[in-house]
Amino acid sequence: MANLLLIDDDTALIPEQVRQAFPAPTHRVEIARTGAEGLERVREGSPDVILLDLRLPDMSGMDVYLQIRRDDARIPVIFITMAKGADAAIEAMKQGAFDYLFKPLDLRQLRRVVGEALEVAERMRKPVVVAEPTSSADVEGAIVGSCPEMREVYKAIGRVSGQDVPVLITGESGTGKEMVARAIYQHGPRARGPFLVLNCAAIPENLLESELFGHEKGAFTGADRRRIGKFEQVNGGTLFLDEIGDMPLTLQAKMLRVLQDQQFERVGGNETIKTDVRLIAATHRDLKTWSTEGKFRPDLYYRLGVFTIHLPPLRERADDLTMLVDHYVKHFSRELGRDVVAVDPEVLDRLRAYSWPGNIRELQSIIKQALLQSSGPVLLPSFLPELVDGAAEKAATASxxxxxxxxxxxxxxxxxxxxxxxxxxxxxxxxxxxxxxxxxxxxxxxxxxxxxxxxxxxxxxxxxxxxxxxxxxxxxxxxxxxx
Structure with missing residues (x-):
C-alpha cells in the first residue's frame, strides 16, 4: 500500500481529487489542514509521497518543506499551487522538491507525477541486502548470488560505499547495475539524502542537457519557464546516471566540470550554480575502448573510473542459477498468487543450457511467464516459454x-x-x-x-x-x- 500525505487547507475539492486519483485499498491518503499538523504526521510515520500546498493558514509551504527536508530528505515532495508564475515552486525545486503542479489539478498529470515519485521513494527506501542461500526467497530487494565473482562485488560495495567518490558500475544490460548503485547509496554517508536515477540513453540528446542541468526561460523554443535540473534538485544526495556511455560528447565536457568543481550553468544562463552531489554511473559499454576510439572523453572516463565495479553476466554465474531460480519462483509466486513451491530438475537443466543474453532481467521475465502458465505446486518444463539461444537465432535468421x-x-x-x-x-x-x-x-x-x-x-x-x-x-x- 502506498501512503500519501496531502497538506492543504482545502476541505473538499483537492482531497476528493487526490482520493479519486489514488483510491483504497492500494493507496492510503491522509489529510493535514495546517503546516504544523502535516509536520506532526510526517514525524509519526514517514509517508511515501507528500503533496504540499504553497499557501497554508499557519505557515508557508516553503517553511514546511524545508523542515521536512531536514527531518528526512528522502521523502519526495510535490508542491501544488494556484500561482501560475510559480516562482516559489521553482525555488522549492532548487531546494530539492520532486515537482510542482498547478491548481486545478489535472488528474492524469497527478497520477503520472505521483507514480514517478513513488518509484523514486521505493528506490531510496527499499533496502538492498545480500541474500543468504537459505533465506534468499524471503528477502525483498535482495542481491542474490554467492559465486566468487559476486562475492567480489559485495566486497567492492563495502569498500566504496563509505567513501564520497564517484563510482562506475560496468556490466551487460540486465545484470543489476541499479541495484548495486542503490546498495552503495544506502550504505553511504548520504543515505538520508535524496537518490535520483536518470537513464542517459532514454532521453533525446537535445533534452538531456536540460534534464541534467536545467534551463532558463527562453533558452530554446518551448522553454516557457525556468527548469531545475537533476544536479540542482539532488543537491546533498546521490545521482545515478545509467548508460552514461550513451551521453553525447558535447555534453561530456560539462559533466567533467561538475565532477571536478561541483558547479555548472543552466542551459541559456550565466549564473554559476554550486552543488554537492555524489555521482554513481553505469554503462554496458567498454568505456576504455570507446575513449581510445574518440567516442568517449578519456578525461571523463578516468574521473568516473576512480572506483569501478564490474557485474558478471548471468551465463558466467552457473553456480548461482539454482539459487536465483529458487528466489524468483518463490518471490513471484507470492506476487502472482501462485502456489508453486518446487522446480522440476529438467527446468533447471534447460535454464542452465541457455545463454541468457538478457541476464537477470530476462530470467525474471522467463520465471514470471512460466508461473502464469503453471498449475499445481511444481514448476514443470512444459510451463517454460520457448528459449531460443542467441547464437542459434542469429544463425537461423542470418540468411x-x-x-x-x-x-x-x-x-x-x-x-x-x-x-x-x-x-x-x-x-x-x-x-x-x-x-x-x-x-x-x-x-x-x-x-x-x-x-x-x-x-x-x-x-x-x-x-x-x-x-x-x-x-x-x-x-x-x-x-x-x-x-
Missing amino acids: APSEGALELESFIDERLNAEARDLYDEVHSQLDRYLLTRVLEYTKGNQHQAARLLGIARQTLRTKLRELGLHVTHAIESNDDSL
Missing part, C-alpha cells in the same frame, strides 16, 4: 532479412525515388512504429514492461504511441494505465 527489415528497405527505396527531404525523420518514425509494435506484442500490451525493455520512461512511451497513432488493445497488468 534472410526479417519482414520488418524488408518493409523498411522498401520504404527507404520508395522515398529515395520520390526525392524525399526529411528522410532521416521519416525512417526513424517508421523504425519506432515497427519497434514499439513488436515490443508491445511481446509484452501483450503491458506498457510498464514494454518501457522497461525499451529503457525509456512510461510517459515517453505513451507520448511516442500518441505521436505514431498507435493504440494498445490489451494489458495483462491492472496497474498498467491505458492511453
Whole structure:
C-alpha cells in the first residue's frame, strides 16, 4: 500500500481529487489542514509521497518543506499551487522538491507525477541486502548470488560505499547495475539524502542537457519557464546516471566540470550554480575502448573510473542459477498468487543450457511467464516459454532479412525515388512504429514492461504511441494505465 500525505487547507475539492486519483485499498491518503499538523504526521510515520500546498493558514509551504527536508530528505515532495508564475515552486525545486503542479489539478498529470515519485521513494527506501542461500526467497530487494565473482562485488560495495567518490558500475544490460548503485547509496554517508536515477540513453540528446542541468526561460523554443535540473534538485544526495556511455560528447565536457568543481550553468544562463552531489554511473559499454576510439572523453572516463565495479553476466554465474531460480519462483509466486513451491530438475537443466543474453532481467521475465502458465505446486518444463539461444537465432535468421527489415528497405527505396527531404525523420518514425509494435506484442500490451525493455520512461512511451497513432488493445497488468 502506498501512503500519501496531502497538506492543504482545502476541505473538499483537492482531497476528493487526490482520493479519486489514488483510491483504497492500494493507496492510503491522509489529510493535514495546517503546516504544523502535516509536520506532526510526517514525524509519526514517514509517508511515501507528500503533496504540499504553497499557501497554508499557519505557515508557508516553503517553511514546511524545508523542515521536512531536514527531518528526512528522502521523502519526495510535490508542491501544488494556484500561482501560475510559480516562482516559489521553482525555488522549492532548487531546494530539492520532486515537482510542482498547478491548481486545478489535472488528474492524469497527478497520477503520472505521483507514480514517478513513488518509484523514486521505493528506490531510496527499499533496502538492498545480500541474500543468504537459505533465506534468499524471503528477502525483498535482495542481491542474490554467492559465486566468487559476486562475492567480489559485495566486497567492492563495502569498500566504496563509505567513501564520497564517484563510482562506475560496468556490466551487460540486465545484470543489476541499479541495484548495486542503490546498495552503495544506502550504505553511504548520504543515505538520508535524496537518490535520483536518470537513464542517459532514454532521453533525446537535445533534452538531456536540460534534464541534467536545467534551463532558463527562453533558452530554446518551448522553454516557457525556468527548469531545475537533476544536479540542482539532488543537491546533498546521490545521482545515478545509467548508460552514461550513451551521453553525447558535447555534453561530456560539462559533466567533467561538475565532477571536478561541483558547479555548472543552466542551459541559456550565466549564473554559476554550486552543488554537492555524489555521482554513481553505469554503462554496458567498454568505456576504455570507446575513449581510445574518440567516442568517449578519456578525461571523463578516468574521473568516473576512480572506483569501478564490474557485474558478471548471468551465463558466467552457473553456480548461482539454482539459487536465483529458487528466489524468483518463490518471490513471484507470492506476487502472482501462485502456489508453486518446487522446480522440476529438467527446468533447471534447460535454464542452465541457455545463454541468457538478457541476464537477470530476462530470467525474471522467463520465471514470471512460466508461473502464469503453471498449475499445481511444481514448476514443470512444459510451463517454460520457448528459449531460443542467441547464437542459434542469429544463425537461423542470418540468411534472410526479417519482414520488418524488408518493409523498411522498401520504404527507404520508395522515398529515395520520390526525392524525399526529411528522410532521416521519416525512417526513424517508421523504425519506432515497427519497434514499439513488436515490443508491445511481446509484452501483450503491458506498457510498464514494454518501457522497461525499451529503457525509456512510461510517459515517453505513451507520448511516442500518441505521436505514431498507435493504440494498445490489451494489458495483462491492472496497474498498467491505458492511453
